[in-house]
Amino acid sequence: MSGIGPVEPGEGTRAFDAPEPNPPSPRDRSRGRIADRYARHRRPVLAAATAAALLASGGLLYATRPHKTPSPPPALPPYPSQSVDVTYLEEASAPGGVGPRSFSFAVEVRVLSGPPVTVTRMTQPYAGLSLTSAPRAPFRTTAGSSRRIVVTLHVTDCRKAPKDAGLPFLDVTLRNTRAIQAHSFILGTRYAQHLSAALQVACSNDFR
Missing domain, CATH: 1.20.5 (Single alpha-helices involved in coiled-coils or other helix-helix interfaces)
Structure with a gap:
């Protein structure tokens, strides 16, 4: 029987007939x-x-960059109450004289340190008395110096004035470049004695 059968692949045409690569050395x-x-x-x-x-x-x-130390802030001046001293000196005569129910005494205002201090007001605590000063406030005092002030008390109502002043004081308002303060200065035993004696004379009839 004659005929043509399936074509046989040629040599080297099958995948498995491909030559294997050489293995790496x-x-x-x-x-x-x-x-x-x-x-x-x-x-x-x-x-x-x-x-x-x-x-x-x-x-x-960083090593070549200069290291700058911050400068400290400037020191603040003291409060005026910390740098001022008020001292009782003696009984005194008021300029121009005073009435029968008035009496005067001298104090020293001294600024110990810091900037100049201005006394803007001087008062006292008793309702039956009023106060004037020479020189009148405001007045200014520089550090390291002092000022003599004559204070005059005027009895306005003996019923409200103290019969026996135990620890009398002055209220002084102070001002410097840092603050304004109202401070009470106790003037001591001598001032208390002189004030009590002056009140006895001024209000002798009312105190009986």
């Missing part, structure tokens, strides 16, 4: 492993080197 395998290892470690090494370079340059920059 031991030297090639070794080189591949080294290249892989180098690629894996190359990035961390470069990152570490870059960080070290930045730190080195930053440290050098």
Whole structure:
């Protein structure tokens, strides 16, 4: 029986007939492993080197930059009540004289330190008395100096005046470049005695 059968593939046309590639040699395998290892470690090494370079340059920059110490703030002047002293001196005569129910005494206002201090007001605590001074407030005193002030008390109501002044004081309002303060200065035993005696004379009929 004659006929044409299936065509047989030629030599080398089948996939399994393709020649196998040559296996890598031991030297090639070794080189591949080294290249892989180098690629894996190359990035961390470069990152570490870059960080070290930045730190080195930053440290050098910091070392060459001058270090400036901040200057302390200027010291504040003392409060006026801390730098002023008021002292009772003696009984005194008021300029121009006083009436029968008035009496005068002298005090010293002294500024110990700091800027000049201005006395803006002088008063006393008793409702039955009023006060005037020579010189009149306001007056200014500089540090390291003092001023003699004659204070005159006028009895306006004997019923409200103290029969026996125990610890009388003066209320003085002070001002300097830092603050304005009202401060009470106790003038001591001698002033208390002189004030009580003057009130007895001025209000002798009312105190009986």
